Amino acid sequence: MDYRPAPRLAHSALALHDPVKAADFPQTILRYRNHRAAQSVGLESLSDAKWIGHFGRFQPLPDNQPVSLALRYHGHQFRQYNPDLGDGRGFLFAQLLDDQDRLLDLGTKGSGTTPWSRGGDGRLTLKGGVREVLATAMLEALGVPTSKSFSLIETGEQLVRGDEPSPTRSSVLVRLSHSHIRFGTFERLAYRNEVETMRDLVAFVRTNYYPECKDTAALFDAVVTRTARLAASWMAAGFVHGVLNTDNMNITGESFDYGPYRFLPYYDPHFTAAYFDHSGLYAYGRQPDAVLWNLGQLGRCLTLITEPEPLIASFNDFNARYEHELGLATCRRLNLIPQADNASLAAALYDFLATQRRDGSFEGVFFDWFGGTISEERALSGPRGASYAGPVFDTFAGVLKTYATAAPEKLDHPRLKRPDPETLLIDEIEAIWAQIALEDDWSLFDAKLNAIEDYRQALAL
Incomplete structure (x- = not known):
């Protein structure tokens, strides 16, 4: 497989991002590189030194984005709207095609501050990086559509966190994902009433991820199906994401951003992963309802540019699609x-x-x-x-x-x-x-x- 750069978002006219520079880390110790994922995008032949240069120092890949881009979005967090979100400790580093001709993103977590850091340090604990590498490997094994942990590099800083012993070690993670365009990306445009940008975003998504969809309603219908499939795969894997906010759901139906996740030790619909989820909003058994609610927010945003009736019909069909997908996921797992x-x-x-x-x-x-x-x-x-x-x-x-x-x-x-x-x-x-x-x-x-x-x-x- 040859490396095939495809920086399409950077080359588009969409005003969805801000140029940013990665932090200058005191160390770059390579702890994990995903050889199989690297092979799928033509980067398996990189030496460790070049790997660290690209994924620890963020030297641009050849013919790819010259600068990294922090994406802008809003989101509902535990169903409370927050207009102050965005990539606060990550950015889009590159886009490229894989061995199936899919457009994929290389995105970061823990790469430093951005305009959207909201006073945070823009860093990732090493423990958080280790947990995400393990999560994505296990989810892939269990058949869940998921981002892949591409690289984990320890960065030599001492971080202070309120929810774990501090100071603690630091890292930067690179993910390989089908897309980091989130439901919250659409929410931001709807909130700002940016009609033409919404049209352009839908056109970009259809062209690059859903070429079979001829209009906005067809796109939403396809996203409903993929999201039903994702929710069913979580349930069949006994997985609890923990934080199913609209900014943690992407347009291509992949699971990503693993913070306080858990795998069930035994079946318990009330099991929660996040210690701060006091009401159990995102408990294991409530995950299908959570993603349906999030789809409702996406559909509401799309009424800015299309009639609501077909969106409502697709939304109302979610439960039937989810039950169908849960049956298929159960068969796959068995x-x-x-x-x-x-x-x-x-x-x-x-x-x-x-x-x-x-x-x-x-x-x-x-x-x-x-x-x-x-x-x-x-x-x-x-x-x-x-x-x-x-x-x-x-x-x-x-x-x-x-x-x-x-x-x-x-x-x-x-x-x-x-x-x-x-x-x-x-x-x-x-x-x-x-x-x-x-x-x-x-x-x-x-x-x-x-x-x-x-x-x-x-x-x-």
């Missing part, structure tokens, strides 16, 4: 051939998961029954075998028997011969960080990433 209607399978599975309160049981059930009934002996003889009994399980098992395995050969992978699934629970993350913080020992981090990659290859979702 390695089953989907049927016309998979709602009964999803309902029976989640009813059974609700009876399991043992840490690791959420992922464990998917792991044990991967492939459906052909995994019965493996499931019943495994460490969770005793739990596969009773009327609620019998209902799930009865539905499962009506499904055929999608890819039986996957069960030959050595990873699926082991008794337990790969997980990324909070205690595991804290143990990885403790070893880094106390001893600068990255062996657990590296081992976990290798284990997640093995799991990704085994599931092949």
Whole structure:
């Protein structure tokens, strides 16, 4: 794959950004580079020195953006409108095409202050960077559309934070994502009544991300479908994003910006990831409602340039699309051939998961029954075998028997011969960080990433 620069936003006439300069960090210690993602965009051959030059010192990539761009946007944060947002500790560094001819962004987190920093230091803790690298690897393994952690570099500064022991080490993260144009980008234009810029933004999005969409209504309809798919994939992965504000949702239906996320230890619709989410607004079970509310804000913005009726129709169809996508996501996770209607399978599975309160049981059930009934002996003889009994399980098992395995050969992978699934629970993350913080020992981090990659290859979702 050749490197193919495509700085389309920088070359557009859209006034959606401000030129910024990265911080001059005292150190640049390379802690992680995503070789597979780099290969997909033609950057795998960079030496470590050149990698650090581009992704730690932010020397422009050849024929790409000459300067980095902090994007402007607004957003609803816990449903309170905030017109003072924007890229406060990140920027768009480059755009390029991948091996599928998709336009992708290289964006940063922790790269220094911008006009939108609002008094913050524009930095990212090393722990925050480590957590995001782990999150994106695990989400990709579980089939969630997600940004990819491209690079993590420790920067040698001591940061003070109120929610973790300080001073703490610092880092700069680079993400590879389909787009960083957010719902909040549209909210800003609607708030400022910038009609022509809204038209131009919609045209840019349609041209670069949704060429099949012929007008604004068709674009919104496609975004509703992709967002329903994203929400369903979170639920099937047992993932709690934690902060589903409109500025944390992008136009291409990818998950990104992982702060206080968690993976469920066991099924609990009331489980929250953010310690500051006192009302449970973004609890696991409320995530579909949260993204629907956010879609409502996007649709409202688009009425600035189009009639509301088709937008309302698409919005009102979200729940049906979400249920459909949850059924498909459940089938993918269980390695089953989907049927016309998979709602009964999803309902029976989640009813059974609700009876399991043992840490690791959420992922464990998917792991044990991967492939459906052909995994019965493996499931019943495994460490969770005793739990596969009773009327609620019998209902799930009865539905499962009506499904055929999608890819039986996957069960030959050595990873699926082991008794337990790969997980990324909070205690595991804290143990990885403790070893880094106390001893600068990255062996657990590296081992976990290798284990997640093995799991990704085994599931092949």
